[in-house]
Amino acid sequence: MATSARPARKRPIRIGRLLGEAAQYAALTIAAAIILTPIYITVVYSLQPVEEIFSYPPNLLVTDPQWDTYKRAFETGSLGRYLVNSFIVATAITAGQVITSVLAAYAFAFLRFPFRNLLFVAFLASLMVPWEVTIIPNYQTISTFGWLDSYQGLIVPFLATAFGTFLLRQAFLTVPRDLRDAAAMDGYGHIGFMLQVVVPLSRAAVGALAVFSFLLAWNQYLWPLLITNDDDYRTVQIGLKALVSSNIDEFNLVMAGTVIAAAPILALLILFQKQLIRGLTSGAIKG
Amino acid sequence: MDEVTAAEVTIALPKAAGRWRARPRVKEMALALVLLGPSIALFSTFAFYPLVKTFYLGFFRSDPFGLSSNYVGLDQYIDVLRSNGFHRSLLTTGLFALFTVPTGLVLGLGLALLAHQKLRGIVVYRTIFSSTVATSVAVASVMWLTLLNPSIGIINYGLKESGFEAVNWLGDPDWALPAVSLTTVWLNLGFTFIVILAGLQTIPEELHESAKIDGAGAVSRLFNVTLPMLSPTLLFAVVVLTINAFQSFGQIDILTQGGPLDRTNVLVYSIYTEGFRNFNEGVAAAQGVALFLIVLVLTLIQFRFLERRVFYGN
């Protein structure tokens, strides 16, 4: 169509694209710098000697890294054991939430049953119950079950999430009708369709859910504090709190603890990033 | 290409549709029950039972230690709903949502669009943009406390160097809520980015291609292809961000404790103060139930108005 006009515009297009790319990189880098600032400062402060943190004008470079701070943070906050506990609990909760959300979202997206919309609203409603309302009754429930100071107490209340159901329902609803019908023709039952078509197609959303579930569990503070006394079950945020003090000469410890607590998450993020990138290929519709 | 496939399917459809319809509805309902069962059981025990219990507690005035309580019927609910404090915290919460939800959504969308390019090294940028998720609310608040510190924070330092006056971000009644909102937007940015990016990944490339072939420019493609296809995700993001805004507590607890002059005393913080400082179960219960109903209504409204515009691609 426009082929005849193309050769004449080759060079301007190339420069145009280069400039466009440069502009994109510039925008990306500026955005990244702004977003990274709080984290950068935390890392810097975790390595500076504590009096340098309070100097004015603020010193944003690390000239004399105090690696010892990390050692102290690890020991003082019992972070080693707590990291393991957090990992166990977070993984279990993530698995649970992904499974229950896939099942529930499938039902809402592909099945027809009475009161479906009402039930979905009820699910959403569970997200709106303020946590202060639930925490003491749940504490009593867990206590009645005898689950204080246990992994079950830390895990079970969080095995389902309307957040995940909602996220996946939205993703599942974008699966083309043709695909559903084609699958039915090919003899796929619901379960087969769910596991072999829907979930792989919604990989990105499922991956996102896994990331969020893990984070939710990892970042919990008050619930683990309330239901555990035993160091064998305590989690990483409690360890972080143990590093917070109003003594200004201990400020770098909480910075170091923060980095320690965030590091596993960042590592997992990088891992999952690959999952999130590998999106759809357009062959899906024809497949 | 799609037309051909669709035609094939259309021809085959009556048979398939017959196949679907041949499954008894009961079987579908039973399956639904099985699939939804675990979630329902867990929500009932850990979300709705407490809610009902709390609703019931709202009818009693109790002492702080759970030793005694007496029935006052609806009086406590009415008192709470009528109180100036309740209205003020509702206003503050609304303002807070207004500051954080649209901003967070637009910024998240912008970042996702920026990072959705096939550029070299884009993985690094994507990781950076999602990194705020790695911080818990407490951790992020501590980070921002440092940044916003009137004496040594770099924000004020930057302002002073640029010739402006330093602001006591967390101590100034006019700036406290914006400052807390900024922290919240930053906190949620990673989440919004990941969700919208995941949504962008599901938009088939061909749609963009065919639009380009039809001569659509980047902006037109954004509004006619990307956003409509993204709408289910955007709906999700708006709803979740709003619910989140109404439940935001941690950052306020660390940064401003509801002050100064109650300017950051959102409803959920007030509930915390009543429930966990004063252990005033009855009042906290009444406020909690009120908050729940407000968010529920708000979400239903969002669904009603926004889901109409959501294009699920079918």
Next chain:
Amino acid sequence: MNAPRSLALWILALATPFAAVLAACGGNNGGGFSAECPIGLVDKEAGPVRILFWHAMSVANRDTIERMVGEFNASQDRVQVQPVFQGTYDDNLTKYFTALRGGDLPDIIQVEDTAAQRMIDSRTVVRAQDCITAENYDLSDHIERVIAYYSINGELWPYPFNVSNPVLYYNQIAFEKAGLDPQKPPATLDEVRAYSQKLVDSGAANHGIALELGGWFFEQWMAKAGQPFTDNDNGRTARATSVLFDNDTGRELFGWIDSMIDDGLAVSVGRNASGADALLAIGSGDAAMTIGTSAAMRSVYGVLESGEFPDVKVGLATMPGLEAQDAGGIEVGGGAVFIISRSSPAKQEAARILAKWLNEPAQQAEWHVGSGYIPIRKSAAELPAVTELWAESPQFRVAYDQLLSGQTNVASSGTVLGPYEEIREAVVTAMEQMLLQGKDPAAALADAAKAANIAIEEYNRRIR
């Protein structure tokens, strides 16, 4: 663990009804307790009695307290203590009150000074006085001010443990630059104003003093001025029903704060979100003085004199009040330990053994040196650990001497109050309105009193 059935226990059990009647007559600040004191039960146990100790000390202080508990455990085998860190004072209390509703309780718990009345009202704590009387425990070596703070109707409820009070931190170098004698810090608020004027005029600092908006300092000024904060003798002869700070002294204090800020002689650091904003103001030259807790002493010296701040040399002085001579005195801050009454009598006794051990001069000396909290035993001041510290760093004496100076009377005993946090919030809000909205100091104070009284009334009504 069941208490052994011994003769002693039966006698105590029989004595209970009488004790209960006696206790009930002891004022309405938490009566209704049986006053038996478990004695000799721990020795009767076959193995050690294990108790749970919930505390709120973090980082260095936590290291110190848990090391000390370890020493206690190692030094004898009748009582073994498991210390558990429970977050901040607030987290610890939240967890305790939540656990009251159906969870595991500790046997002994460290609680913030302001939570005393609430703990008593929960009716789950043992009144220390019962055993003090039964065992003839000698309190004469304890600092009177400390005992007074934690006593109601002359009866001690918790065992005191970690005590702190506010002191004046100032920059000696800035003083010199302003032509002030660094060895003569201001002793009254008028002097603070005069010194601030000189500091600002000479350019030694941007402001004279950095002020945190906190209820604590206000209470201390009232206490030093000999003014009770609430009625019924600061809530110690009967439950407090209203605040008394809406008077000339209160107005004078609010007026002082207002005018200092207005005249640019003081800078407000608001609610001090980071906990260190006022001290950081000294570091950055924004101010040359501030009032802060003595518990921060070690860290303040550690940071400000690290060499990073060449223009700062920290001086420490007693907190300046309205008058040079206190009609009252500085009141006690910090925390104390309560023994929980829902524990078995043997565990209560074990907890008491720990509490008394923590109160011993040797331990108070070790605690003082390790944490900076003030030793509550007068004889601790003579122990070598303490005298050495004081010889090397005389600033550590200041807070201790402060507790012994002035009068120990109703005012300096401080108030005991249920809704303490709400009252402090009312005061801080009033200060904010005064400073940020230009409200008249007297009006702001009056409104604070009104809000405070409503809170007290509400609390008292709920307790009935």
